[in-house]
Amino acid sequence: MDKKQIIKYLEDYKYDYQYYQEKAKEIHSVEKQMRSVNDSQFLLATKKYEESQITKFINKKKDIEMLLQKTSQPYQTLLYLKYISFLTFDQIADRMNYSTKRIYQLHGEALNRLLDIINNS
Numbered sequence: 405m406d407k408k409q410i411i412k413y414l415e416d417y418k419y420d421y422q423y424y425q426e427k428a429k430e431i432h433s434v435e436k437q438m439r440s441v442n443d444s445q446f447l448l449a450t451k452k453y454e455e456s457q458i459t460k461f462i463n464k465k466k467d468i469e470m471l472l473q474k475t476s477q478p479y480q481t482l483l484y485l486k487y488i489s490f491l492t493f494d495q496i497a498d499r500m501n502y503s504t505k506r507i508y509q510l511h512g513e514a515l516n517r518l519l520d521i522i523n524n525s
Contacts, residue, residue: 414487479514
């Protein structure tokens, strides 16, 4: 795995998050329909499918968080804020009391540490 691949892996979570937020809305809609429709078997199967998709998303988040926990501070916090909380580098700099330039530097260091962890596992 290289730096581009780890960034893509981490950034994909953001898109998964958006996708599964829509899935959660769909489950809510299916549950509503189940109360008023006679063909609840189909709707129940649909709900189970949607829930299984959300479970995959939750497991991916756990995997990412477990990976981030293998790094030390301040890398762990920076990566969490960037890839789990979806903050910008400027927002992270404000939260962590660093300059934005320093956050970019730490981000590069953090990715290198993640790569070492992944490639040595």
